[in-house]
Amino acid sequence: MAKHDSSRRKFLKGVGIAGAGAAIADHLWTEADAEEQQAKPNVMSGEGTVVLNVNGKQQTARVEPRTTLLNAMRNHLEPAVTGPKLVCDMGTCGACTVLIDDKPVYSCLVLAVDAANKKITTVEGLGTPEKPNAVQAAFVEHDALMCGFCTPGFITTISAYLKKNPNPSLAEVREACKGNFCRCGTYPRVFEAALAAAKGQQA
Numbered sequence: 477m478a479k480h481d482s483s484r485r486k487f488l489k490g491v492g493i494a495g496a497g498a499a500i501a502d503h504l505w506t507e508a509d510a511e512e513q514q515a516k517p518n519v520m521s522g523e524g525t526v527v528l529n530v531n532g533k534q535q536t537a538r539v540e541p542r543t544t545l546l547n548a549m550r551n552h553l554e555p556a557v558t559g560p561k562l563v564c565d566m567g568t569c570g571a572c573t574v575l576i577d578d579k580p581v582y583s584c585l586v587l588a589v590d591a592a593n594k595k596i597t598t599v600e601g602l603g604t605p606e607k608p609n610a611v612q613a614a615f616v617e618h619d620a621l622m623c624g625f626c627t628p629g630f631i632t633t634i635s636a637y638l639k640k641n642p643n644p645s646l647a648e649v650r651e652a653c654k655g656n657f658c659r660c661g662t663y664p665r666v667f668e669a670a671l672a673a674a675k676g677q678q679a
């Protein structure tokens with residue numbers, strides 16, 4: 477299966493727990509504590525510059541430490557990279573899937589600063605309308621989308637998977653796609669397209 481970055485999920489959970497602890501501790505602060513804190517610069521706030529290597533192009537973005545890679549690509553790059561879609565923003569649907577160093581990850585669960593200087597590939601970087609990759613072409617040929625929101629994630633996941641397993645069975649394709657959800661229920665055509673792309677690549 478396409479392994480999505482579970483360590484990121486654990487990390488964000490950890491941040492949530494730490495955040496809750498901090499919120500409780502806030503109530504125990506004295507006025508003097510608050511004044512002392514105000515006098516100190518908060519090194520974790522504000523924006524910084526991050527260099528993102530997206531689809532072979534180095535771009536800089538001004539982001540906060542908490543900005544996700546998905547948010548940075550869609551809202552802080554010029555021009556914006558909007559192939560990866562924002563749907564759940566919590567690591568459950570796969571619409572935001574990108575490749576980091578050729579591995580599929582949910583970009584809504586990766587901090588932009590953690591992706592700095594890594595090789596990021598989005599659906600735009602896999603092919604172009606004039607020269608689609610085998611999976612993109614197969615999706616068009618097999619009409620493997622309805623609203624299209626899940627499509628960039630599926631194409632990215634499947635493109636990476638076919639590099640690992642160029643001759644998959646239907647069961648293996650289904651397993652590879654289990655981190656990607658299609659609310660329109662286009663699964664049969666998605667799997668059909670994946671198998672056709674695999675066949676086409678071998679021909």
Ligand code: FES
Pocket residue numbers: 561562563564565566567568569570571572573582583584585
């Ligand atoms: S938007 Fe990232 S997993 Fe759903």
Ligand code: FES
Pocket residue numbers: 621622623624625626627657658659660661662
């Ligand atoms: S085509 Fe609409 S969510 Fe998949």
